[in-house]
Amino acid sequence: MHGNEFNPGGLSSQKGNNRRRRIFITIVVLLALIGAELLRSNMYIQVEEFEYMSKDIPKGFNDAKIVQISDYHNHGGSYDEKLLDKVSEQKPDYIFLTGDIADSVRTDIPAANAFLEKVSKIAPCYLVWGNHDFDIPSDDLKSMRECCKQNGITVLEDTYTTLERNGSKLMLCGTDTSPDSARWQHTFDTLLPNQKFVIWLHHYPEDFEEILNQSAAKSSKADLVFSGHAHGGLIRLPFIGGLYAPGQGFFPKYSAGRYNSGDSTMIVSRGVGNSGYTLRFLDSFHIAVCTLKCA
Ligand SMILES: [Fe+2]
Numbered sequence: 228m229h230g231n232e233f234n235p236g237g238l239s240s241q242k243g244n245n246r247r248r249r250i251f252i253t254i255v256v257l258l259a260l261i262g263a264e265l266l267r268s269n270m271y272i273q274v275e276e277f278e279y280m281s282k283d284i285p286k287g288f289n290d291a292k293i294v295q296i297s298d299y300h301n302h303g304g305s306y307d308e309k310l311l312d313k314v315s316e317q318k319p320d321y322i323f324l325t326g327d328i329a330d331s332v333r334t335d336i337p338a339a340n341a342f343l344e345k346v347s348k349i350a351p352c353y354l355v356w357g358n359h360d361f362d363i364p365s366d367d368l369k370s371m372r373e374c375c376k377q378n379g380i381t382v383l384e385d386t387y388t389t390l391e392r393n394g395s396k397l398m399l400c401g402t403d404t405s406p407d408s409a410r411w412q413h414t415f416d417t418l419l420p421n422q423k424f425v426i427w428l429h430h431y432p433e434d435f436e437e438i439l440n441q442s443a444a445k446s447s448k449a450d451l452v453f454s455g456h457a458h459g460g461l462i463r464l465p466f467i468g469g470l471y472a473p474g475q476g477f478f479p480k481y482s483a484g485r486y487n488s489g490d491s492t493m494i495v496s497r498g499v500g501n502s503g504y505t506l507r508f509l510d511s512f513h514i515a516v517c518t519l520k521c522a
Pocket residue numbers: 298300326327357359456457458498502
């Protein structure tokens with residue numbers, strides 16, 4: 228029997244329908260918001276500006292602008308144009324590439340090499356490899372090394388170079404292995420001592436303190452470190468930060484942005500690509516731009 232004005236059962240049935248409709252609409256809205264955020268996080272590139280001020284920065288490097296690109300993971304496609312436009316807009320003096328140019332799960336070396344070639348046209352590039360670059364077949368890494376050589380990209384494989392600007396010089400170090408490796412130790416053993424200002428490129432942010440300790444032992448303490456690898460923690464929780472990073476586990480100490488330790492600073496990029504089939508949430512792609520300022 229159907230309900231009517233004399234039948235309260237009809238009213239409760241209508242209330243039930245309204246409740247179900249509200250729940251349905253809430254679920255649809257939530258799914259739409261989650262979908263929109265997934266699209267934003269996995270397509271949008273945030274440019275974040277940093278300023279690093281120190282009395283130790285050689286005068287000729289005042290106002291030098293560094294663009295850091297990390298964890299490209301051979302993204303490729305039309306995305307490259309958007310990414311490279313954002314980098315060009317910054318008019319960088321230097322571009323630092325901090326590892327994982329290739330992706331070892333969805334390896335696409337032509338895409339990685341095409342990106343290297345294009346980015347090298349914007350400004351002088353300096354590169355360290357990441358774990359994915361070492362996990363691809365050795366011939367593929369060889370091809371990327373060759374591409375860097377042909378396009379004038381300086382690859383810092385556990386070594387250092389000198390940057391010169393307006394008559395000033397500073398030391399730029401690049402390490403690509405973990406602290407227990409002999410190559411890592413070799414870098415510190417051969418590090419030029421007593422350097423006034425040192426910039427360090429290293430894929431793994433969890434090695435920050437180790438880099439500071441080892442470089443300080445040679446009186447060439449790293450002043451400014453650029454790192455990546457953590458992909459922002461993949462999911463960024465409000466007030467908490469990244470959820471998970473390889474090498475650091477859940478709630479990583481270093482996942483994105485600026486970290487200070489004594490007089491030294493590390494900038495961690497959230498990266499511009501995804502590893503394998505992972506997706507980001509509340510964690511868009513990220514280019515770090517750092518301007519040096521003499522105090
Ligand atoms: Fe990565």
